[in-house]
Amino acid sequence: MSGKTLLLTSWGQPALWRDVVYVTDTGVEGFKCCTSLLPLLKSLNERIDVVIVILDSLMDKLEKRLESPCYRCYENALKGIDVSSAKSYEELKNSLSNSTKEFIECLVKEYSFNKEIALRKVVVGPAVGSPGGNWMFEGNAMDYEAIVLEEVSELCFEEPYQRLVLDLTHGINFMPSILMRLAHRLASILLVAHEELKEVRLTVYNSDPVSSVAGEQKINLNVIVDEIVKNIQLIHRMPPPIEKRGNIRRPLQGIPEHLKSMYYGVVKHILSSLYYPSPLALYEFTVEERCEEVNKLAEEVLKLWLEHVEVDHQNLRVKRWLSMCPDSVYAILLSKAVCKRLGRHDGLLDLASAEKLAEVYGRVHEALYELVNHELSKIKCRIVKREIEKKPERSGECVQQEDRVSSGRKADKRIMIAHAGFQECLVEINPHGKMKYIKNAETILREAGLLIGTSKGCKE
Secondary structure (H helix, E strand, O other), rough: OOOEEEEEEEEOOHHHOOOOEEEEEEOOEEEEEOOOOHHHHOOOOOOEEEEEEEEHHHHOOOOOOOOOOOOOHHOOOHHHHOHHHOOHHHHHHHHHHHHHHHHHHHHHHHHHOOOEEEEEEEEEEOOEOOOOOOOOEEEEOHHHHHHHHHHHHHHHOOOOEEEEEEEEEOOOOHHHHHHHHHHHHHHHHHHHHHOOOOOOOEEEEEEEOOOOOOOOHHHHHHHEEEEEEEEOOOOOOOOOOOOOOOOOOOOOOOOOHHHHHHHOOOOOOOHHHHOOOOOHHHHHHOOHHHHHHHHHHHHHHHHHHHHHHEEHHHHHHOEEEEEEEEEHHHHHHHEEEEHHHHHHOOOOOOOOOOOHHHHHHHHHHHHHHHHHHHHHHHHHHHHHHHHHHHOOOOOOOOEEEEHHHHHOOOOOOOHHHHHOOOOOOOOOOOOOOOOOOOOOOHHHHHHHHHEEEEEEOOOO
């Protein structure tokens, strides 16, 4: 397979890992290592970008000594983090990220690993409880998924990765399972953002359990999933982009109005136009000024969340006063991917652009691709007929008779869905063959009941 691969792996506490002999199904045998990452990278003959996902609880020092390269590298890099010097949670995250990169550099030297590791990012996810036994982490457990999705997606916007590889051998508690859940969402972002991608291959590895018995063990690094992803994942409701937790001590009365306006006024309409096939509405909702708002939204929500994380050195507590919902973050990122795909335009849809839009709906489902193209062929027929007759008229003559009689000028849910939003008498074509609705696209979708519903909270 040509193109680049993105490898994601979840890591818990590397100081506890000891050497085993990893065996892969691609011929790598006898690779003695304390982590599956190096044997896996050696076995994959691809251009690979690596992302390591850790928890902020690594700030909690582990004093137990285990003689292994992983522990030695832990002592050299991660154990030396000075938590007290971090003035903010963001500084703490950066320190953990940089130390993990040093940890990798140390491992490369320990094992004389001669293959270059393109470590693109270390994502520091928020822990809950007290994994290390000293520091306590208070917050919504769902923040982990939201943070990891937002940070890893940055790479998916930059590169059209044709393959996602997950290594779930390491990682405590919920880390591997959430990373598995995120894989399809990252594939969805890739499929929408990059026109050249028709599919994304997803391969997931996990090792045999490592026994506590001393001595050299041979451990298989198994492929547990290998599938082709062609369709994107949609959400069915719009939870709030960010929520307060408990009695917040910092001054925040509610979600800032400009965030709510962008989220409910732009993202909701873009996703609704994907959920219910409405390419003309989707095109009108992704004009340049709206997309500029969408592109800033994920960063602004993350910034607000970070500003309300408190590091209490005296009581050894990290408190997160706000919570981000994974579905809302995904909604924003999927809308951002649509904006990247469609580029800049003035809101008037021509047939060439409409045919490219059909490809976007093909990523939702192949049936929608056929539906949109069928409606476009009827509109093309209408344009040709108009040119022959030399008179400007509204589109609709190619629509079925039963719909022409019943539709009038009010948007109808059944007709809008059946004809991909090109309901007769609601669409007009100008002399240059460009289409637009005769009234506001938001009004038409609301009139037809084609807007995704909202929810009051993330857990509803």
